[in-house]
Amino acid sequence: MRLEIPDPSLVLLVGPTSSGKSTFARAHFAPTAVVSSDACRAIVADDENDQSATDAAFQVLHLIVAKRLERGRLTVVDATNVRPAARAPLLELAHRCHLPTVVIAFDLPLELCEARRAVRTDRDAGAEVLQRQREQLHRGIDGLVAEGHWSVHVLRSAEEVAGVEIARVPLPPDRRRDRGPFDVVGDVHGCLVELETLLARLGYEREREAPWRHPQGRRVVFVGDLVDRGPRVADTLRLAMDMVDAGSALAVPGNHDDKLLRKLHGRTVHVAHGLEETLAELAQAPPTFVDRVRDFLERLPSHLVLDGGRLVVAHAGLPQGLHGRESRRVRDRALFGETTGVLDADGLPMRVDWAARYQGRALVVFGHTPVLEPRWRNQAVDIDTGCVFGGALTALRWPERELVSVPAERAYAVPARAMVADPFVSPEVVRRRERENRERDIRERGDRRVRDRDPRTSDATRSAEDRAS
Numbered sequence: 056m057r058l059e060i061p062d063p064s065l066v067l068l069v070g071p072t073s074s075g076k077s078t079f080a081r082a083h084f085a086p087t088a089v090v091s092s093d094a095c096r097a098i099v100a101d102d103e104n105d106q107s108a109t110d111a112a113f114q115v116l117h118l119i120v121a122k123r124l125e126r127g128r129l130t131v132v133d134a135t136n137v138r139p140a141a142r143a144p145l146l147e148l149a150h151r152c153h154l155p156t157v158v159i160a161f162d163l164p165l166e167l168c169e170a171r172r173a174v175r176t177d178r179d180a181g182a183e184v185l186q187r188q189r190e191q192l193h194r195g196i197d198g199l200v201a202e203g204h205w206s207v208h209v210l211r212s213a214e215e216v217a218g219v220e221i222a223r224v225p226l227p228p229d230r231r232r233d234r235g236p237f238d239v240v241g242d243v244h245g246c247l248v249e250l251e252t253l254l255a256r257l258g259y260e261r262e263r264e265a266p267w268r269h270p271q272g273r274r275v276v277f278v279g280d281l282v283d284r285g286p287r288v289a290d291t292l293r294l295a296m297d298m299v300d301a302g303s304a305l306a307v308p309g310n311h312d313d314k315l316l317r318k319l320h321g322r323t324v325h326v327a328h329g330l331e332e333t334l335a336e337l338a339q340a341p342p343t344f345v346d347r348v349r350d351f352l353e354r355l356p357s358h359l360v361l362d363g364g365r366l367v368v369a370h371a372g373l374p375q376g377l378h379g380r381e382s383r384r385v386r387d388r389a390l391f392g393e394t395t396g397v398l399d400a401d402g403l404p405m406r407v408d409w410a411a412r413y414q415g416r417a418l419v420v421f422g423h424t425p426v427l428e429p430r431w432r433n434q435a436v437d438i439d440t441g442c443v444f445g446g447a448l449t450a451l452r453w454p455e456r457e458l459v460s461v462p463a464e465r466a467y468a469v470p471a472r473a474m475v476a477d478p479f480v481s482p483e484v485v486r487r488r489e490r491e492n493r494e495r496d497i498r499e500r501g502d503r504r505v506r507d508r509d510p511r512t513s514d515a516t517r518s519a520e521d522r523a524s
């Protein structure tokens with residue numbers, strides 16, 4: 056059996072004593088990647104079996120796991136992990152580091168574990184300990200799936216364990232081995248004519264209905280927001296999907312694409328800000344096309360790390376600590392940016408100038424917030440020059456770092472906020488406004504609960520973001 060393990064991730068071996076976890080860990084992972092509770096007991100008490108050292112041992116274990124995950128190192132925890140309460144702090148560490156968790160559970164026949172336990176000289180666990188741990192595992196095995204792991208693998212026989220082949224796979228955003236060269240294209244929003252003009256300017260060609268391709272093998276990276284507001288959304292999707300399928304483009308999702316995907320999944324979304332026209336266009340298309348759009352959007356990675364880690368593409372930008380990581384929070388941040396729920400005088404969300412604080416060396420190319428001209432800050436550039444609002448469609452050529460823009464044929468939509476050279480607000484100003492709003496809410500409503508609402512997950516905030524981008 057081939058088990059795919061994302062690297063980096065946190066791998067939890069789950070199973071009672073004498074189920075073969077340590078042997079398995081030794082066979083498949085580097086010694087430094089395996090953190091064992093027995094070894095930690097020995098470290099603090101010189102005795103793997105000293106149960107009085109368990110609390111101290113797990114403090115050490117959790118610290119090692121935390122430090123490894125912070126550094127993005129694949130980490131395997133070799134402990135029984137049969138109780139949800141034992142797994143919870145480990146899941147929390149992975150969550151905090153924006154890394155997925157994988158469970159490999161050892162649910163082997165009792166006779167086999169018992170036979171192994173009886174002949175062990177290094178362990179003094181009784182038969183009743185094994186029995187209890189097996190019961191805990193069985194009670195929890197359905198709950199394992201509900202814990203939201205990347206994957207759960209249950210091994211049920213010695214033959215299955217012996218037949219395991221571990222395949223390490225990079226996380227979806229990790230395409231560091233892909234060296235390019237690339238042409239990163241800003242928010243298209245259904246502006247098909249401008250997109251085709253831009254592709255031609257960049258040297259892409261097409262024979263009849265075949266997908267666009269570059270004779271020198273350059274590839275497009277779409278920065279997201281292919282859909283909504285513009286005149287030819289379905290044709291834009293078709294062009295992008297054809298290029299991706301043909302290997303001449305990559306893509307990340309924008310907040311508008313994500314909202315369309317949620318709608319196609321039958322979820323309730325606020326149909327506004329151009330989505331109504333997108334849905335009307337898709338209603339004219341064959342159902343197979345709509346299925347293709349859904350599959351395409353579903354497979355898009357939250358962001359991309361390219362060319363040895365030197366180039367990062369994320370729809371609304373991404374701070375360095377999240378590059379190459381994968382979690383709900385990473386996805387929200389890449390799609391919506393640093394949302395605070397703080398609105399300006401026009402009722403639009405304030406756009407935090409995250410790039411002003413960006414100190415990373417990778418160039419982060421993003422869109423989402425329309426600007427009059429491509430805007431550079433540190434190693435980050437906003438290339439959404441508001442084509443659908445009558446601005447221009449812009450590409451950044453990599454590694455040349457050259458910008459190529461084609462003007463919009465006309466304005467297809469009116470921006471909620473007039474386009475300016477610098478729509479971003481410094482983080483300090485946003486924090487101050489946030490504090491003032493909070494104090495006002497508490498004063499006026501006597502309601503402290505407003506503070507607990509997480510602006511990143513609030514539908515009102517998402518809707519305001521869609522309107523402003």
Ligand SMILES: [Mn+2]
Nearest residue numbers: 280309423524
């Ligand atoms: Mn956007």
